[in-house]
Amino acid sequence: MADQQYYYGTGRRKTSVARVRLYPGNGAVVxxxxxxEEIFSRDLHRAxxxxxxxxxxxxxxxxxxxxxxxxxxxxxxxxxxxxIARALVAADxxxxxxxxxxxxxxTRDARMKERKKPGLKKAxxxxxxxxx
Numbered sequence: 001m002a003d004q005q006y007y008y009g010t011g012r013r014k015t016s017v018a019r020v021r022l023y024p025g026n027g028a029v030v031x032x033x034x035x036x037e038e039i040f041s042r043d044l045h046r047a048x049x050x051x052x053x054x055x056x057x058x059x060x061x062x063x064x065x066x067x068x069x070x071x072x073x074x075x076x077x078x079x080x081x082x083x084i085a086r087a088l089v090a091a092d093x094x095x096x097x098x099x100x101x102x103x104x105x106x107t108r109d110a111r112m113k114e115r116k117k118p119g120l121k122k123a124x125x126x127x128x129x130x131x132x
Contacts, residue, residue: 006065007091011083012108016071020083022091025063031080032068045077052085052105056095062088081105 006021029036029049040046053059064084068076085105089096099105114123121127 007087009083009086009088009090011079011081011086013078013082014071014075014112016075016079017069018076018079018083019067020080020087021065022062022084022087023065024061027060028063029066030064031066031076040073040077042073045073048077049080049084051081051103052088052099055105056088056098058088062091078109082108 004023006023009020009022011018011020031039036046036049040049050059053062064087066080066083068079071079082105085099089099089106096106100107116123119126
């Protein structure tokens with residue numbers, strides 16, 4: 001597969017980064033050297049990953065090799081979704097308006113975990129107040 005022509009896309013979500021390579025193929029998705037089903041046990045995550053392909057009606061036409069780093073499984077799923085969408089745009093620029101419509105799959109979700117502040121237990125939770 002290394003010598004085949006592929007389309008590349010990078011996706012990010014929270015602290016996760018996914019580097020996606022789309023190959024013309026049978027629809028197999030490999031994440032960090034393992035099949036997608038082995039890493040993503042929840043159907044919700046699998047559906048999120050394949051959403052860009054499903055929206056364009058190209059589920060069985062592309063195989064994907066993905067490397068994920070950072071974060072957790074939910075962040076990986078969101079990052080992979082964005083990476084696949086960007087790789088599809090690289091393969092066919094006419095598909096960009098379809099991927100932007102409704103739930104925009106090409107824009108980075110900027111929501112991050114809020115940092116802990118000094119004097120507090122968590123980002124916003126204050127220690128219990130005692131009056132007397």
